Amino acid sequence: MWNWRITAACTLILILVMGAAVSFGPIHISFQQVLRTLLDLPSAEHGENRTVILQLRLPRVVLGALVGAALATSGAVYQTVFHNPLADPYLLGAASGAGLGATIALTSTHHNIASLLPVFAFLGGVLAVLTSFFISGKFFAEPNTLLLSGIAVGSFATAIQTYLQQRHSDALRPVYSWILGDLTSASWSVVSWSAIYIGFALAILFSVSKQLDGLMLSDEEAFSLGINPQRLRIFAVGAATLATATAVSASGLIGFVGIVVPHLVRGITRRVTNRSLVSVALVGASFLVLADLGARTLLSPAELPIGVITAFVGAPFFLFVLRSRRKANF
Amino acid sequence: MMTSGSITVTDLVVHYGERAILRDINVQIPHGQWTCLVGPNGAGKTTLLKTLLGMTPYAGSIQDRSQEVFKNQTRNIAFVPQSPSIPQGMSVSEYVMLGRSKKDGWGKESKKSRNLVKEILVQTALFGMHNSFVSQLSGGEMQRALIARALAQEPDLILLDEPTSALDLHHQIAVLNTIEILKERGVTIISTMHDITLAAMYAQNIIVMQSGKILLSGTADQVIHSPELKAAFDNRIDVFTLDTGRPVIVASKDFPINSQ
Numbered sequence: 001m002w003n004w005r006i007t008a009a010c011t012l013i014l015i016l017v018m019g020a021a022v023s024f025g026p027i028h029i030s031f032q033q034v035l036r037t038l039l040d041l042p043s044a045e046h047g048e049n050r051t052v053i054l055q056l057r058l059p060r061v062v063l064g065a066l067v068g069a070a071l072a073t074s075g076a077v078y079q080t081v082f083h084n085p086l087a088d089p090y091l092l093g094a095a096s097g098a099g100l101g102a103t104i105a106l107t108s109t110h111h112n113i114a115s116l117l118p119v120f121a122f123l124g125g126v127l128a129v130l131t132s133f134f135i136s137g138k139f140f141a142e143p144n145t146l147l148l149s150g151i152a153v154g155s156f157a158t159a160i161q162t163y164l165q166q167r168h169s170d171a172l173r174p175v176y177s178w179i180l181g182d183l184t185s186a187s188w189s190v191v192s193w194s195a196i197y198i199g200f201a202l203a204i205l206f207s208v209s210k211q212l213d214g215l216m217l218s219d220e221e222a223f224s225l226g227i228n229p230q231r232l233r234i235f236a237v238g239a240a241t242l243a244t245a246t247a248v249s250a251s252g253l254i255g256f257v258g259i260v261v262p263h264l265v266r267g268i269t270r271r272v273t274n275r276s277l278v279s280v281a282l283v284g285a286s287f288l289v290l291a292d293l294g295a296r297t298l299l300s301p302a303e304l305p306i307g308v309i310t311a312f313v314g315a316p317f318f319l320f321v322l323r324s325r326r327k328a329n330f
Numbered sequence: 331m332m333t334s335g336s337i338t339v340t341d342l343v344v345h346y347g348e349r350a351i352l353r354d355i356n357v358q359i360p361h362g363q364w365t366c367l368v369g370p371n372g373a374g375k376t377t378l379l380k381t382l383l384g385m386t387p388y389a390g391s392i393q394d395r396s397q398e399v400f401k402n403q404t405r406n407i408a409f410v411p412q413s414p415s416i417p418q419g420m421s422v423s424e425y426v427m428l429g430r431s432k433k434d435g436w437g438k439e440s441k442k443s444r445n446l447v448k449e450i451l452v453q454t455a456l457f458g459m460h461n462s463f464v465s466q467l468s469g470g471e472m473q474r475a476l477i478a479r480a481l482a483q484e485p486d487l488i489l490l491d492e493p494t495s496a497l498d499l500h501h502q503i504a505v506l507n508t509i510e511i512l513k514e515r516g517v518t519i520i521s522t523m524h525d526i527t528l529a530a531m532y533a534q535n536i537i538v539m540q541s542g543k544i545l546l547s548g549t550a551d552q553v554i555h556s557p558e559l560k561a562a563f564d565n566r567i568d569v570f571t572l573d574t575g576r577p578v579i580v581a582s583k584d585f586p587i588n589s590q
Contacts, residue, residue: 083415210437213428216417223385224409224483226432272419275437 003276006269010282014065017286021061021293026300027052060186063194063250064292065285067183068257070198070247072284073205074240075258076265076273080212081233081240082143089244089258092150092237096157097128098248102178103161107168117178118190118249125245128153129237143233180305181254183292194250201243202281208236212274254288255307260314261287287314336360337382337399337487337518341390344374344381351377352542355390359535361486364509364519366529366550369539370563375522376412378539379489382520383409394487405487406432408480412491414472416465422475423447423460429482447482454478454508470501477508488512490521494528506532526567526579530554538562554579 023034029049037044037053045053074089082091090096101124105117132150165172211232214222222229247254261284262273269276291309298304342355352374359365359382367375380386384399384407392399399405408429417425430443451457454474459467464475473493480488493509494502506528513519513532523529529536529550536553538546545562546553553559554577560567570578 085418213417213420213436214431216415216420217428218411218413218415220380220383220385220409220411221414223403224383224407224489225428226403228403266419270419272417272424 003269003271006276007279007282010279010286014282014286014289017289017293018061018065021064021289022053022057024293024297025052025057026297029053055188059188059191060183060292061289063186063191064183064289066191066194066198067247067251067254068261068284068286068288069202069281070243070284071254071257072261072287073202073277073281074244074247076262076277076280077205077212077236077240078258079262080274081215081236082147083216084147085263086259087147088255089240089247090154090253090255091147092132092241093128093154093157094125094241094244095248095253096154096161097131098122098125098245099175099179099253100124100128100157100161100164101249102252103164103171103175106174106178107164107171118185120249122245122249124157125248126241128157129241129245177305178252181252181307181310182295182303182305183251184303185250190250194246197246198243201239201246204239205236205243206277206281208232209274209277212236213272216272216274251306253307254310256310256314256318257284257288260310260318263318335395338393339382339390340393342378342381342392343389344377344386345389350542352381352388355544357537357544357547359518359520359537361518362516363535364513364521364533365535365537366533367520367522367537367539368524368526368529369545372541373539374542375539376491377542379491379520379522383407383489406483406485408483408485408488410476410480410488410490410493412495414476416472418463418465420464421461422456422464422467423451425464425475426450426456426460426478426482429479432483443482446484450478450481453511454481455504470497470504473497473501473505474508477505481508481512485512485517487518487520490519492522492524495524502528526554526559527577530577530579 019031019034023029023031027049029045029052033045033049034053037050044050071089075087078087078089078091079085098121101120101122102117104124105120129150132146132153135149135153136146165175211227214225214227215229215232215236219229262280265276265280265283266273269279273280288306288310291313292306294309294313295304295306337359339355339357339359342352343350344352355378367378369375377386381388382392382399384402384405387400394405397405426447427439427443430439430447434440434443448457451460454477456471456474456478459471464472467475477493490509493505497505509519509521510532521533533550535548536550537544538553538559540562546556546558548556554569559569566582567579568582570580572578
């Protein structure tokens with residue numbers, strides 16, 4: 001049965017974390033003032049602080065939550081579909097494709113194209129995954145073939161990206177900064193289009209999450225239980241890729257969330273990951289909002305790349321969960 | 331549950347790429363009985379089993395209750411694979427409950443299903459470990475969990491791929507006795523099996539396959555005592571009859587397995 005208590009606790013944690021993230025920064029604004037401003041109550045902040053809350057921090061926090069939820073959920077789905085605990089959302093070339101798209105935009109001599117970086121990154125990611133599907137043949141008859149073609153397509157895209165970087169050395173810094181991920185470009189317009197795509201993809205994944213149990217079995221067993229395994233895999237991977245490509249185009253490549261969070265939730269809930277997909281999304285959102293809070297406050301006023309924080313915090317935590325899991329033979 | 335009639339296979343051919351894995355298969359498999367597919371490795375037993383499930387494309391015809399089986403998910407079938415994928419983080423009772431998914435809907439559990447699963451867990455001696463993870467089960471326990479899930483499906487037809495391979499004799503008998511519960515309920519059972527002696531002990535019908543073709547089929551008694559059985563195994567088996575009348579089939583000592 002669905003453990004609603006865990007989901008409720010994860011929701012509460014996310015709300016608190018988001019509140020704290022809006023409150024903390026180079027200009028400290030109290031939690032109560034943040035709440036008053038958000039709810040537009042009397043004695044809400046005005047002037048500069050109001051702009052900081054509503055136009056700078058809030059869109060960034062909301063985007064962080066969306067990206068974290070997208071990456072964590074996609075990671076959990078990829079791990080289930082590919083029967084591989086190390087699968088991450090970038091597995092099928094989404095990261096390399098998006099990286100290539102972003103590099104093309106950043107190395108372009110036309111300024112107009114550079115401003116279209118998110119679009120280029122999104123198209124690059126989606127095209128790379130579609131190419132992986134196409135090359136694997138039989139449209140996903142065999143998950144391992146798809147996985148291998150994803151690796152090949154990813155390597156090819158990275159090779160072109162490196163070539164372009166070498167040809168345009170002035171673009172090296174912005175490209176690397178993008179590769180390490182950041183949420184500085186967050187604005188309400190980025191938040192709104194990200195929310196549409198990520199919301200749509202997550203709605204699909206949540207709706208099929210219970211059926212994903214069947215993909216943990218062999219295709220023959222799934223078929224006998226009334227599932228069309230090939231169709232469900234295409235559906236699930238398609239939605240997870242849409243969420244990932246949107247996240248990457250909005251915030252660059254943020255590693256580790258897609259692997260750490262599903263394992264973390266599984267370690268805590270001791271349930272099959274896809275049965276706690278909503279909790280995975282909520283924890284992913286909290287994790288990334290916290291990581292971004294660390295990224296912008298630890299060396300304030302300078303900012304650390306968010307990928308550094310996710311790996312710095314995520315890696316030891318992941319090892320801890322892994323060790324406890326091994327002890328429990330889980 | 332319907333126990334008369336049969337699954338009718340006519341001129342069946344199955345290809346993997348250019349290679350024909352099954353050729354000219356014509357056979358009738360009776361409903362409500364246990365039929366065993368036997369034969370050497372590579373004979374096409376597992377392919378025939380998966381084709382009967384309806385997942386493998388084929389030429390020819392397989393009719394079950396007047397319906398072609400390919401991609402037909404209206405049939406009530408349970409499939410027990412030889413090497414199952416073990417879902418991480420799933421408890422034994424959740425695993426057995428998967429068998430109710432088609433009836434209850436995914437992620438839902440009716441009260442009837444909960445009671446039935448509890449009953450099945452007791453029946454298959456898994457009740458004490460219902461909260462353990464399936465990844466913690468031994469080979470014999472995992473096989474029982476697979477059969478328990480199949481029982482929970484309340485199937486009309488169960489397909490088992492080598493249900494006793496990799497089990498010691500004690501566990502082989504335990505698993506086969508559990509499958510017999512289904513036979514008593516009138517479920518059609520089709521299994522592949524390497525051990526012809528065990529096949530003769532449990533199944534009513536035996537189909538002997540070699541190189542993608544059916545060499546011999548009939549009741550267990552007819553097939554075991556047929557002179558063609560030895561030919562099917564290149565004369566590398568001996569058939570003995572015990573005082574109890576039970577046949578025992580063993581590899582012939584005079585023809586080492588690796589000799590030509």
